[in-house]
Amino acid sequence: MKKEDLRIIYMGTPEFAVESLKALVENDFNVVAVVTMPDKPIGRGHKVQSSPVKEYAVAQKIPVLQPERLKDESFLAELRSFNADLQIVVAFRMLPEVVWAMPRLGTFNLHASLLPQYRGAAPINWAIINGETKTGVTTFFLQHEIDTGNIILQESVAILPEENVGNLHDKLMHIGAKSVVRTVEIILSEKVNAIPQQEDEELKLAPKIFKDTCRINWEKSGESIHNFVRGLSPYPAAWCELLQDNSDAVVLKVFETKFEKISHQMPLKSILTDGKSYLKVAVNDGFLHLKTIQIQGKKRMNVSDFLMGFRTINSCKIV
C-alpha cells in the first residue's frame, strides 16, 4: 500500500498533540481530517480560543471537525465521509466505540507512559510525583477499557533527578511524535504485531489532577514534597497558603524546591530565612528550600527577588 493511499484522521487538542500531527504532515502522510475540541471561551476574560491542534490544522489547510458530542449522528456521518483507513488519537478524550472501530485499520493512541503503568489523564505528572526514574511513550490500539489496548511500540525515557513536568512533557512530546510516525510506518508495512499489556507488576495509576490534589501536604517527607512540586511544575503548580498578620491567607505557588535532609528540632512548617538569599520550610526529616515561587497576584519569581520586596516574611505562617 502506498503512503498517499493511507487516509488518516487525527484527533487531539493541546500542544502535546500538535507535534505528532506536524511530524505526520512533514513526513508526507495523508492526514485527511483533524478532530479537535470546539472553540471555547477560555482563560482570562473568557476569550474564545481555538485549540493548538486546530490552529496548526487550519494553517495546513486540513479540514477540521469540532464535535460537541462524539456520538452525534451528524458528526459520525461526517467522519464516515472521509473514508479513513486509520485514526490516530493523541491527548484527546475518551472515544465511543462507534468512533474508534470505524476505520479499516483501527485507531491507535499515543500515551505518555510505559503502559500498563500510569494509565489515565496525567501520566507525566504522576510519574514524577511518585519519584520514578524512567517513563516513556506507548502507542497502542484502542479497545474498550481506557489505556489497555495492545501495544504497538514503546520507548522509554529517563527522568532526571531535577526534571519537572515542563521539561519532561516537551521531551516526551518530541519522542512521541517520532513514535507516532514509526507506528504509522509499521502499520503501513502490514507487519503489525501488537502485543497485549503485561500486568504482572503492581499498577500505578495517573488520574486527572484537580486543584485540591495540588495542595502541599507538609506532613510528608522532604523528598516526596520535592517530587510533588516538580511533578506539578510549571502547571498546574503545587501550592500552600501563606498567612500574614491581620490579613487573609494568600495562595503561594511553589515551582522549584531543594531538599536538605537533616535532623532538627524546629516545629513543622517553620519558616527560616535570612531575608535575602534563602527561604526554607521545616519538614519532618529536614528543610525544604523554596527556590521559585509565586504569590497570588504577582509574577513568578526566584526566592531572592521575592524576599527583596516581601519584607514581612518573618511574621508569616505557612498553612
Next chain:
RNA sequence: CGCGGGAUAGAGCAGUUGGUAGCUUGCUAGGCUCAUAACCUAGAGGUCGGAGGUUCAAGUCCUUCUCCCGCAA
C-alpha cells in the same frame, strides 16, 4: 461584558488626609580585610504603564485604554 489583584530605578517592593519620590538589592568607582553572598564611602540610574480630566499642586482623586497575575472553566 464572569470575579478579583497589579503596573513606581536593571530586579523586587514601600509611598499616610494630594505638597517636587524612597527601601532592599543589583550596577560603577574608591576604601578596608587572613577571610566571606563580608563591611564602609561615594556615584549613576525614574516621562511613577499610555491618553485625557479635577487642582495653585496628582505616584496619590476621576474617566478611559493597554499589558501582567490569581480564581473560575
